[in-house]
Amino acid sequence: MRQLVLQVLTEQKTAISLPELEQKFEKADKATLYRTLKTFEEHQLIHSIEDGSGSLRYALCEDFCTCEPEHLHVHFSCNKCGKTYCMKDLPVPQPDLPNGFEFSSANFVVKGICSNCKK
Amino acid sequence: MRQLVLQVLTEQKTAISLPELEQKFEKADKATLYRTLKTFEEHQLIHSIEDGSGSLRYALCEDFCTCEPEHLHVHFSCNKCGKTYCMKDLPVPQPDLPNGFEFSSANFVVKGICSNCKK
DNA sequence: AAAACTTTTGCAACCGAGTTGCAAACTTAC
DNA sequence: GTAAGTTTGCAACTCGGTTGCAAAAGTTTT
Numbered sequence A, B: 001m002r003q004l005v006l007q008v009l010t011e012q013k014t015a016i017s018l019p020e021l022e023q024k025f026e027k028a029d030k031a032t033l034y035r036t037l038k039t040f041e042e043h044q045l046i047h048s049i050e051d052g053s054g055s056l057r058y059a060l061c062e063d064f065c066t067c068e069p070e071h072l073h074v075h076f077s078c079n080k081c082g083k084t085y086c087m088k089d090l091p092v093p094q095p096d097l098p099n100g101f102e103f104s105s106a107n108f109v110v111k112g113i114c115s116n117c118k119k
Numbered sequence C: 001a002a003a004a005c006t007t008t009t010g011c012a013a014c015c016g017a018g019t020t021g022c023a024a025a026c027t028t029a030c
Numbered sequence D: 001g002t003a004a005g006t007t008t009g010c011a012a013c014t015c016g017g018t019t020g021c022a023a024a025a026g027t028t029t030t
Helices: A003-010 A019-027 A029-044 B002-011 B019-027 B032-044
Strands: A044-047 A057-060 A071-077 A086-089 A102-113 B047-051 B058-061 B073-078 B084-091 B102-113
Touching: A003 A019, A003 A029, A003 A071, A003 B084, A019 A029, A029 A057, A057 A086, A057 B032, B002 B019, B002 B058, B002 B102, B032 B047, B032 B058, B058 B084
Parallel strands: A071 A102, B073 B102
Antiparallel strands: A044 A057, A071 A086, A102 B102, B047 B058, B073 B084
8 A cells, every 4th residue: 555655656746735635546445545645744745735725735855854844845826726836946945933933843835726727 | 794703803813714704603604705705805905814714814905905915924823723924024925936827826834823822 | 564585594405625543554674 | 263353335414615595785876
């Protein structure tokens, strides 16, 4: 099962949500897929994005990604097709927080129209 | 009802979620509060933040806020107390998107420990 | 002030994403 | 082959959000 999920993930060009993953299989149980994603995430194989669609989306991490703040990248969520892209070349800036606030992670999602829908 | 909700909102130092708002009242119905927030949001009195807590949070907009991209600010979500702060002084940077991608909005949430929990 | 109409509210039901307990199926080790 | 550990599937449940509908409250018209 995990191997199959991994395969689907590698084939994806955009981040996938649990419900979408369910549909890809029709056979596997939601709970299994859910736990698979959690396991992958724990082992830093994938990262999760809160794109505001109501469901978390997941995408493969880069090789050697340690999921540290410096490695975070911007995500783009298309208002039209709903796809969520990993902008791996766009690092998340670390803003100057006020005194006493400690940065540990960040979620930066840009919304708009993707190049595919724009055409 | 709306007046009461507005009052609660002005008293808040951090963004509030629908379930939290419900608790503040004990009397009013979820649906009423829900619709109130939606109405406020439509009229750009408040803005919503997806802080990844599983529930949307709302906070009052600044006077004359038009909710345009340039007016967006960073939000900070504390991992300890769960509060979500509006960093009104920190504008959301507009990253250089690849060709064909059109920016329309953004959600930038920094996570970590807030100054209050740090003490 | 009553009638007609509009708006707001409360209830109940529902949906969808995520999550968990538990027992069955499967692996691996001995 | 049996015991121990792991993975899977089912079912049930939680929780935030959302909607239809009818009652209540508020407005306007006459």
